[in-house]
Amino acid sequence: MSTSSSVYNELRLKKQLCDAVIRVDNAEFHAHKVILCNCSTYFRALFNRWSSPDNRLYEIPNVSAEVMKLVIEFAYTNFVPVTHENVQELFVTADRFNVMGIIEACSDFLEEQLTPHNCIGIWRFTDSYYYPEIKNKAFRFLLNHFEEVAATSEEFLLLSAQELCKIIESDQLIVKKEKTVFEAILRWVSDSTEERREHISLLLSKVRLALMPPEYVMKSVDDNEVMKSSEECRTLLRRAMENMLDIRTKDLSSSDFCHPLAHPRLPAAVLFAIGGWSGHSPTNRIEVYDVCADCWVEICDNELTPRAYHGTAFLNGSVYFVGGIDNIHQLSTVKRFDLDTHTWQEVAPMHSRRCYVCVTVLDGYIYAVGGHDGHNRLSTAERYKPRTNQWTLIASMNTQRSDACCTTLHGKMYICGGFNGNECLLTAESYIPETNQWTMIAAMGNRRSGIGVITYAGYVFAVGGFDGTTRLRTAEAYNPDTDTWSDMPSMVQRRSNFGIAVIDDRLFVVGGFNGFSTTVGVESYNIGADHWSYVPDMKISRSGLSCCVVYGLTNIAEYAAPRPSLHVSDME
Template identity: 90%
Template sequence: MSSSSSVYNELRLKQQLCDAVIRVDNNEFHVHKVILCNCSTYFRALFNRWSSPDNRLFEIPNVSAEVMKLIIEFAYTDIVPVTHENVQELFVTADRFNVMGIIEACSDFLEKQLTPHNCIGIWRFTDSCSYPEMKNKAFRFLLNHFEEVAATSEEFLLLSAQELGKIIESDQLIVKKEKTVFEAILRWVSGSTEERREHISLLLSKVRLALMPPEYIMKSVDENEVMKSSEECRTLLRRAMENMLDIRTKDLSSSDFCHPLAHPRLPAAVLFAIGGWSGESLTNGIEVYDICADCWVKLTDNELTPRAYHGTAFLNGSVYCVGGINDVQQLNTVQRLDLDTHMWQEVAPMHSKRCHVCVTVLDGYIYALGGYDGHSRLSTAERYKPRTNQWTLFASMNAQRSDACCTTLHGKIYICGGFNGNECLLTAECYTPETNQWTMIAAMANRRSGIGVVTYAGYVFAVGGFDGTTRLRTVEAYNLDTDTWSDMPSMVQRRSNFGIAVIDDRLFVVGGFNGFSTTVGVESYNIGADHCALSCCVVYGLSNIAEYAAPRPSLHVSEVEEDKVMR
């Protein structure tokens, strides 16, 4: 609280120089009009337009004295105690009086309380308020956690058909499999079958039925009396089968997404593949993989410096490109792409030039490990703090490593393989931030330079690379508990210097060099583009994910209803 606010509040408490009295439930609050006008357009109108200048007493109905006291204290101190007990009444009253500071404080409080079990209630509660931000936050949380909400929330069964329809028709609904939406509708209908059976065909028309296994749909219809007895449902499902046939027999383009029953939802995350060699030229190209649409999207208006053998990282809504090499020299420069504004910015450079560098993110820092500075292979390591825009050196590795790769698991960094200037390496080591120490772990079975390393299914996977003689397609996984490596299924293609990432529970490898040429090949491993020396990172949690995914035409409810099968 500022010194001037403190003075005004002291005058209020002593009832000095007050020019108005607010009366609520026979409780009177002596105030200064100008102070309340400063925090609320409601009070500005009350004192200036809805009353005469000499009016001092203002009776305000339908509000408790406790909440009015909090609002007046906030006007003077800019502080409000929001609790579980008062948040709803305080939010509604602040919305009524347009006290934005309290509305935002209540919104922040409610956002922190969101869970799969209460998000529907908070969404419905905020629907009656004129502050859309909190309603949108609750709705996004519901969409992002739909699988758990639909399976466990008692509030889910209390939704109206209109509310459920709004949820399941959204492209931003996050589900790994479309049958989750299908089963959620059946669960909702079973909550009150006779009252809700009339809504099932309209709700099912909002499900991407053509993206589900036909055998599963047919079995579900046979086992569900409500769907079996509905002519509209049967016709709708026949339409879905036709769409399935189209998908299986045609090379569908994004224009075919307009089929309501085959319209893919937006992904929760996308895979960025950035820069590298394209043929014999360096590129600054960025392509984004949309796993739901199963296609790559090229980004345009790219101001990234063409580079290869760099590292990429996603942190706090931005993608960072770290080090690498351009047409002339090794780089210590770092460029940041703000995914909200689409703007590139050069941030603080590293202490060392680093191409063939390893990059990862841990605890809000970007780590850059090893690499090649144009003269020697490096064992040094540094990390970047975005808030201060500074790189700081920390403990060096036990080995010089370029062409290595790293990942994080359980709060530690694991780096594997690489090249020390004389030989390809099979060693690996682990960094513990709390002690600032590197520790050697069990060596891999194969020497691997230009390796891909990623955390997957609780293991550290070491994929492909160059052993000094040939490019590899073999894969091995490190078990932290036993300090041992085990063989895993091999890739289809041999490759080194490729991009690697895990998205939607699938491990992806992108591009690379097969020993003869760069490759366009993309493989995924489900525990499931002429590029080499590119770098990949997974981008998630964006409110504007649609700007980076494959284009999806708008589907209005009326279009879905019409296509629903009145034929």
Template identity: 90%
Template sequence: MSTSSSVYNELRLKKQLCDAVIRVDNAEFHVHKVILCNCSTYFRALFNRWSSPDNRLFEIPNVSPEVMKLIIEFAYTDFVPVTQENVQELFVTADRFNVMGIIEACSDFLEEQLNPHNCIGIWRFTDNCYYPEIKNKAFQFLLNHFEAVATTSEEFLQLSVQELGKIIENDQLSVKKEKTVFEAILRWVTDSTEERREHISLLLSKVRLALMPPEYVIKSVDDNEVMKSSEECRTLLRRAMENMLDIRTKDFSNSIICYPLACPRLPAAVLLAIGGWSGEGPTNGIEAYDVCADCWVKIPDNELTPRAYHGTAFLNGSVYCVGGTDNIQQLSTVQRFDLGTHTWQEVAPMHSRRCFVCVTVLDGYIYAMGGYNGRNRLSTAERYKPRTNQWTLIASMNAQRSDACCTTLQGKIYICGGFNGSECLLTAECYTPETNQWTMIAAMGNRRSGIGVVTYSGYVFAVGGFDGTARLRTVEAYNPDTDTWSDMASMVQRRSNFGIAVIDDRLFVVGGFNGFSTTVGVESYNIEADHWSYVPEMEISRSALSCCVVYGLTNIAEYVAPRPSLQVSEVEEDTVV
């Protein structure tokens, strides 16, 4: 609280120089008009337009003395204690009086309280408020945690058919399997069968039925009396089965356009493959992997400087491309891509040129380690703070490392393998930011340069690479609790200098060099099955690329395969017998 605010509040408490009295029920508050005008357009209008200048007493209905006291104290101190008990009344009253500071404080409080059991209540509660941000955040939380909400929340069962329809038709609804949505509808209908059975065909028309296993659909209809007795439901499900059969004979990406009932939902995150070495030199090509549509999408209008052997990092809605080479020189430059505006900007360069660099993000900083400056393999490391646009040197590593790879786990950075100028390395070390210190950890079982390193399921995975003789398929995982490495299932294809990332609870390796040529090939690994399998290929064959996962984008639809709008009216027309 500023000195002037403190003085005004002291005068208020002593009822000195006050020129108005706010009466709520039987409570009276002596105030200064100018102070309340400063925090609320409502009071400005009340004092200046809705009353005469000599009016001193103002009766305000439909608000409790306790909440009015908090609002007046906020006007003088710029502070309000928001609690579980007062947040709803305080929010509604502040919205009525347009006290933006309190609205924001209540919104922040409600956002912190969001969970699967109350997000629907908060979404509905803020339905008619002037401040839409918390409503949007509550709705997005509901979409992101739909499975938990639909299976555990009592609020879910109280939704109207219109509210439930709005939720399940949303492309951003996050579910691993579409049958989660299907089963949620059945749970809602079953809670009040006689009242809700008439809505089931409307709700089912908003489900991507053709993405569900056909045998599951058939069994569900046979087992559910409501669906079995609805001719509209049976017709809709038959149409979905026909779509499933058609899709099996056509390219899936075309099926997205042709069959709304097979249209995948938008993913919560997207895997980007950026730059790399393709053909005779570096490329600036960027492709995005859409995990829901299971396909790659080319990102157009790209102004990235062609570069290879670089690093990438996602932070605060932007992708940073760090170091590498443009085939003329080793780079210290850094370019930032704003995913919201699709614009590129050059930010502060690193202290050193770094080709074959390792890049990661930890606690809001971008770290760049090792690499090759055109003369020497580097042991130096530095970190970038976006808010100040500055790079700062940190402690050097214990070894010179270029063509290594790094990841973060439990607040530390792990860097593995690489090349020191004379041999491929099997050593690894970790960095602790609090002490600014590097510590050697257990060595890997294989020498690996051009390695891929990523955190997955609580382990540090070291994948593929070059051991000085051949490209590798082998994979090993590091347990930081025991300081030991364990062999995991090998990749299908040998590769080095590939992109690596974890998305959709799977580990992906992208492109790379197989010992003979660059590749478009992509594989994914599932730790539960300990198994690698191919996924769709990229359009561009490349090695020395870098991958990162981007998420939390309001414009995620601009980075995925196009989706048609699922028009309920069209579906309903199709389902009429």
């Protein structure tokens, strides 16, 4: 509270120089008109247009004395205590009086309280008031947590047909399987079958039926009396099956996204593949894999210096490009790309030049470990704190390593393999930030330089690489509970110096060098199916690239494959 505000509030409490009395439910609050006018356009109109200048007493109906007291105190102190008990009445009153500071405080409180069980209620509540920011945040939360909302929320069953349509037609609805949307509709209808059965054909028209197994759809229809008895529904599903067959017999590409039944929703996260060695020099090309559309999209941006054998990290809405080589020099520089504003910034450089560097994120810090400075393989490591824009040296590893790779699991960092200047390594070690200490762990079964290391399904996976003689297809997984490595299924293609990431519950390996040339090839491993399969190729071949997964963006559509606008009429 400023000094002047403190003085005004002291005068109010002592009822000195007050020129207004606000009466609510037989409670009276002495105040200064100019202070209330500064806080609210409602009071400005009340004092200047809706009453005579010499009026002092103002009766205000339909508001409790407790909330009016908070509004007046806010006018003087710019602070309001928002609680579960008062937030709804306080929001409504602040909206009525146009006290934007209280509306913002209530909105911040509601945003912090959002859960899958109350997000629909908050979305519907804020629909009645003109403050779209919290309404949009509640709606985005609902879309992002739809699977849990649809399965467990009692509020979900209270939605109107129009509200449910608005939710399920959104491209930004996050679901792993489209059948989740289909089953959510059936749950909603079955809660009040006779009243809601007339809406089922409209709701089904919003489902991406071509993304579901046709056998599952037909069995569901046979098992559901509402769908079987609706002529409109049967016609819609028959047309859907015809269209689905037509789509599945063609080579579906991004140009087919306009088909309403094949129109993929936006992904919750996308996979960035950045830079690398392509042809005879480093590149600055950035490609993004859209897991829902199953395709790569190129991001056009020429501000990144071409670099290879660098590290990449995603943190707080930005992608960081760390170290590497620009074809001439090993780099200590770090660039940050703000994904919201599409702007670049050079941040503090590392203490050392680091080509073939390992980069990961742990507890809000970016770690850069090992690498090659142009003269020596490094055992040193450092970490970056974005808030202070500062790199700090941490304890050195037990071994010099370039061409290694690192990941994090259960609050520890793990680094595996690499090259020490003389031989490819099979050793691995872990780092605990709290003790600033590296500890050797069990060695891998194979020597691996140019390795890919990632956390997946509770294990540390070590994939591919170069053993000093040949590029590898093999993979192994480390169990930190038993300090042991186990063999895993091998990749389809041999590769080293590739990108690696986990997205959509699958492990992806991207590009790399196969012993003869760089590759555009991408493949993924599903631990449930226990095998590797090919994914669409990147647009350019490259090795020495870096990958990271980007998530939580409100503008994810700007990095995903384009989705055309669709309407119900497209189904007809």
